[in-house]
Amino acid sequence: MLLHRRIYAWTQANPFIVDLFGALLAILFFAIPFLLAGGSTGLREFVLSVAICLPLAWRRTRPVPAAAVMAAACLIQLPAVPETGLPADFFVLVMVHALAAYAPRWASLGGLALALIGGVLLILQYLVRPYISFSTEPGTVAGVHVGMIGFWIIALVAVEAVVLVSWTFGDLTRTRRLAMESLRDRARRLEVERQQERDLAAADERTHIAREMHDIVAHSLSVIITQADGARYASAQDPEIAAATLGTIAETGRGSLREMRRLLGVLRGDDGASTRPLPSLADIGDLVDGVKRAGVDVQIITAGAMRRSLPAGAELTAYRVVQEALTNVLKHAGPQARAKVDLDWTARGLGITVTDDGRGAGADPVRDGDRTTDGAPRTPGAGQGIIGMKERVALYDGTLEAAPSPGGGFRVAAFIPYTEA
Secondary structure (H helix, E strand, C coil), X not given: CHHHHHHHHHHHHCHHHHHHHHHHHHHHHHCHHHHHHCHHHXXXXXXXHHHHHHHHHHCCCCHHHHHHHHHHHHHHHHHHCCCCCCHHHHHHHHHHHHHHHHCCHHHHHHHHHHHHHHHHHHHHHHHHHHHCCCCCCCCEECXXXXXXXXXXXXXXXXXXXXXXXXXXXXXXXXXHHHHHHHHHHHHHHHXXXXXXXXXXXXXXXXXXXXXXXXXHHHHHHHHHHHHHHHHHHHCCCCXXXXXXXXXXXXXXXXXXXHHHHHHHHHHHCCCCCCCCCCCCHHHHHHHHHHHHHCCCEEEEEEECCCCCCCCHHXXXXXXXXXXXXXXXXXXXXXXXXXXXXXXXXXXXXXXEEEEXXXXXXXXXXXXXXXXXXXXXXXXXXXXXXXXXXXXXXXXXXXXXXXXXXXCCCEEEEEEEECCCC
């Protein structure tokens, strides 16, 4: 069965070679015998037979020129071989089938009409003409018995019917071929679309992982750096404060390490990776406590009541917004800064507002990458953290604004609507 499939695949991939082999076989059996017979008549019949058989080699690759050559040879045959037809005339049916299957529609219909006319000429030349005379005997028409006329009509109908059947089978082959080409083209387009979807999904996943890594690393390192600076100055006067601070640093580092391992486990496809739930709204309290231990006075206020549960991804987004905003407070607000986190449940969704007074940060505080490397201010919100927050919130049809407050400090305001079923 495997060999059969290989042979079929090879014949489909090399149509010209297959057709050329068939044309040479046709010449061998239908033309060479005339050459072996010798004589001028045999040579003439050999040449005409070759002219009829050889175009079969191009019946699928060049059907229109091949049919034209065969039609010309058949027309020349009528006066050149007036007594009997050529056995190779049978291959006209093969060419009619090929035109219907592989040629343009106009060539298919033109070939059918020409073959039907050729059938009429064949009957007239080799059946009718030899029997016509000018005798006026009773029971004859132009010297031909009435019974012969009926035979000629039957022969003509039979020849035309065979031509029509050959064309019909070729047209069915054409329909099947076009359907297969359409299916192959559709399969190619689907494969291209699937590849594009995979590329888009990979790009989206890379963006998601980049946001997660930024949130984890930026927040954790900000806490660790703040605590380490505080411990360095406090250790000389009060070693107990330094020990507590080092504990906070260790706890923050371990938490970040767990998050990093979880992300890397997902990237590796590791079934044994941590399945610890992602942070949610319930973890914001622990987040605020960690920032408090880092030396920032943070107050959290919740107003209103939840009308319906947010999706897990939306809760993670809310957590990351608060995390990023408080990380920016640690990085940019300066010492002795105070911050406030407002969670406002409304009929439409959750509003999140994180503000700080920016004490010690200067008259024009900037946030998360809002200074260039040479210290020049940049447009607020240009940093990767704020861009990541906006992208996260936009995934849930929410909005986010981040800008310096008019009275000093910085304000981050986000709104995440309920997801309607």
